[in-house]
Amino acid sequence: xxxTTTAIxxxxxxxxxxxxxxxxxxxxxxxxxSGLGFVKDPERISSYHLLMxxxxxxxxxxxxxxxxxxxxxxxxxxxxxxxxxxDAEGREFRMRDALAPLRERFQFIVLDCPPALDLLTLNxxxxxxxxxxxxxxxxxxxxxxxxxxxxxERIRAALNPQLTIExxxxxxxxxxxxxxxxxxxxxxxxxxxxxxxxxxPRNIRLAEAPSHGKAALVYDPRSKxxxxxxxxxxxxxxxxxxxxxxxxxxxxxxxxxTEVTAEHREERAPDPVAAEVxxxxxDLDKSA
Numbered sequence: 273x274x275x276t277t278t279a280i281x282x283x284x285x286x287x288x289x290x291x292x293x294x295x296x297x298x299x300x301x302x303x304x305x306s307g308l309g310f311v312k313d314p315e316r317i318s319s320y321h322l323l324m325x326x327x328x329x330x331x332x333x334x335x336x337x338x339x340x341x342x343x344x345x346x347x348x349x350x351x352x353x354x355x356x357x358x359d360a361e362g363r364e365f366r367m368r369d370a371l372a373p374l375r376e377r378f379q380f381i382v383l384d385c386p387p388a389l390d391l392l393t394l395n396x397x398x399x400x401x402x403x404x405x406x407x408x409x410x411x412x413x414x415x416x417x418x419x420x421x422x423x424x425e426r427i428r429a430a431l432n433p434q435l436t437i438e439x440x441x442x443x444x445x446x447x448x449x450x451x452x453x454x455x456x457x458x459x460x461x462x463x464x465x466x467x468x469x470x471x472x473p474r475n476i477r478l479a480e481a482p483s484h485g486k487a488a489l490v491y492d493p494r495s496k497x498x499x500x501x502x503x504x505x506x507x508x509x510x511x512x513x514x515x516x517x518x519x520x521x522x523x524x525x526x527x528x529x530t531e532v533t534a535e536h537r538e539e540r541a542p543d544p545v546a547a548e549v550x551x552x553x554x555d556l557d558k559s560a
Contacts, residue, residue, distance in 0.1 A: 274443055276303045277478065278406040279384035281498070284487030285505030286380045287341035294333075294378040296371070297346035298396045304384040305345040308336050309485025312347065320350040322370035323357065323395060329374045337490055342378070354391045363391065364431055368399035389423055397424070398431045402438035404508075406472075407459070409445045409452035414459070437466055438511075441504060445471040470504040472497065 276299070283295040297304040298319055302312065310316075321327035322344070332344045357363040371381060383396040397403065403424060407413045421437075428435045440463050446452050459467050472478075478497025481488045488498040 274406050274408065275387070276307065276384050277482070278404070278441065278443060278472070278501075279304055279382050280307045280482070281478070281488050281501035282404075282505055282508075283380070283382040284338055284341055284489055285501045286382075286509070287338040288489055288502070289505055289509065290340060291380055291509070292340050292378045293380045293382065294342045294344065294374060296344045296367075296381060296383045296396075298350075298367070298383050298392050299346055299386045300348050300350040300392070301386070302346045302348065303482070305343065305347075306485065307482035308341075308343055308487065310334065310343070310345055314347060314349065316345060316347070318345045318347040318350065319367070320347055320353055323350070323353045323366045323392075325366070325370075329370050337486065350392065357391055364394050364398050367395035371399055394427070394431075397427050397435060400432070401434055402436045404438045405440045406443045407440055407455075409442050409449075409455040411451065411455070414455050417459075417462075437463075438508065439463075439466045439468045441468040441470065441472065443472040444474050446474060447471070468504060468507055470500060470507050472500045472504070475500075 279295060283293050286293040295304060295308070296319055306312070317327045317332040319332065322329060322332060329344065334343045334345060336343055357366065360366075362369075367383075374381070383400060385393045385396045405417075405420065407417070417440075424435060424437065440459055442452075442456060442459070445456075447456075456467075456471075473496050475488075475495055475497035477492040477495035478488045481491035481497075484491055488495060489502060492498060
């Protein structure tokens with residue numbers, strides 16, 4: 273329950289808050305695509321075609337069950353892009369260039385990255401404005417954070433100077449354990465306000481939702497998992513300084529009838545893995 277779960281449910285929560293949101297599946301495993309109910313289809317335009325310059329972002333858009341959530345799907349043939357783009361000119365900038373025409377249309381663009389630092393992940397991070405890091409409250413996840421930060425710093429220095437860390441969010445979190453509390457304290461000491469106040473608990477409904485092709489807030493809006501991602505979306509929206517807007521706050525208990533005033537980027541998505549918009553890579557999750 274790491275990067276892809278966060279990408280799907282955070283993007284869905286942005287959309288439920290009446291914010292135009294795009295989820296881009298950059299992972300050949302296509303879990304974000306199937307997690308929103310789309311079966312595998314090799315004939316469908318995917319993020320592979322964007323990387324290869326064979327289709328535009330507009331041509332790849334799919335509508336979803338949520339009115340304000342769109343998807344650019346992935347396919348397993350995407351793994352071939354790592355080889356096909358080796359000698360290509362501007363290979364690291366293919367996704368950034370493909371998403372550029374969509375930035376004005378979407379306030380948040382969330383990119384779900386592969387779990388490895390390959391050319392697909394590199395393209396997502398170069399396209400992103402910020403990274404949201406989902407982490408499990410475990411020792412090995414904490415161990416890998418320095419390697420991830422080093423990777424982000426190298427990408428910032430060489431390819432994307434604007435890349436920032438939007439935040440770190442603890443997932444599969446059990447606040448009853450001493451280890452989880454220790455990991456949280458370590459992250460708080462290191463990241464300060466970058467550590468999200470919202471944590472995502474272990475939740476069976478959250479784990480079940482992808483098998484039904486639904487985001488958690490559609491599958492069971494009153495589940496603790498759905499509620500936590502709604503709170504996380506609200507927290508990230510309220511961090512955005514670029515544009516003050518009235519954003520509807522989705523409430524599982526009360527529907528979508530609560531108005532809140534929030535600040536959000538005109539085009540910064542979370543990262544999200546993940547990512548923030550103008551395009552957010554949500555999501556290099558070393559712990560997933």
